[in-house]
Structure formats: structure tokens, C-alpha cells
Amino acid sequence: MNTSQTTTGTDVYPSATSKLMCSLIIFVFVITIAIGILVPSWFMIGFSIFPAIFVIVIILRIRYTIIGNTLRVFNGLKSTDYPIDSIVTVKKIWSILSAPAASPHRIAICFNSPKHTKSALPLEISPKDREAFIHSILKINPNIKILTSKE
Secondary structure (H helix, E strand, O other), X not given: OOOOEEEOOEEEEEEOEOHHHHHHHHHHHHHHHHHHHHOOOHXXXXXXXHHHHHHHHHHHHOEEEEXXXXXXXXXXOOEEEEEHHXXXXXXXXXXXXXXXXXXXXXXXXEEOOOOOOOOOOOEEEOEOOHHXXXXXXXXXXXXXXXXXXXX
């Protein structure tokens, strides 16, 4: 099932969301709100509710767009462009490290130069339809090696 949206040569892949990630975020905010109720502090309750809404909106807005030869990663507040022709390897992984991804079921993308990610670490993203996403970038750069994992 392809969950991407195609408009005028642009493929948009929304981020997958997982119950685990959402549960962890909700748990942290519920504990903070409970402390605010137990210690009677409206400031603490307000301080918890508004960031919770903000985080949920950010998570729901994460998406990955393929525009020509460019992968645009929109993390809810800003977007970053990556050249698809610089992708060397792609690997399906499971990770909860910080990344523009709302699910631990991710794709690790390695580039031919760390200047693209400004780090030696791979770019980790979690498109809802990982197979369709990988197929789309392979059409643009057939030299990408698909690595296998024990996921």
C-alpha cells in the first residue's frame, strides 16, 4: 500500500507514528500535570499542557518530500534538503534516538560526505511506507546500496 501523495512530480511521505513514541510523550506530560495538580500550581499545569500540544502538532507535521533530485525533510518547524545523488546506503533500522522521525521503525541514510548531515551519523527518518520511499529514491539514484538488518 503506497501512502505517499504525488503532486506535479513531487512525492510526499508522511512520517510513521508509533504507539510507543506517543505513549512516552503522553506519559511524561501526564506525570507533569499530575504533579501540578498535587502541588496545586496552575503554572505547572499550563506549563505542561501547552508544550504537550506543541509537541503533538510537531510530530503530526513530520514529512519527507522528494522533489526532483532532492530529499526535503520537514521536521515540523523547519525543512532541510539533502541531495539524493549523494546517498550511498540505505538500511531499515529500529531506533529511538533523536531524529526527525516519529516512529522507531526507521531508515538510516548514509551520504558520501558528512557535510550533508553535518555529522558522521546517518540521517534517520521514518516514512510511513518505507518500501515505497526506498523505491522512489532508487529510481533517482540506482547506485544506492540497500543494506539488510536483523530488524
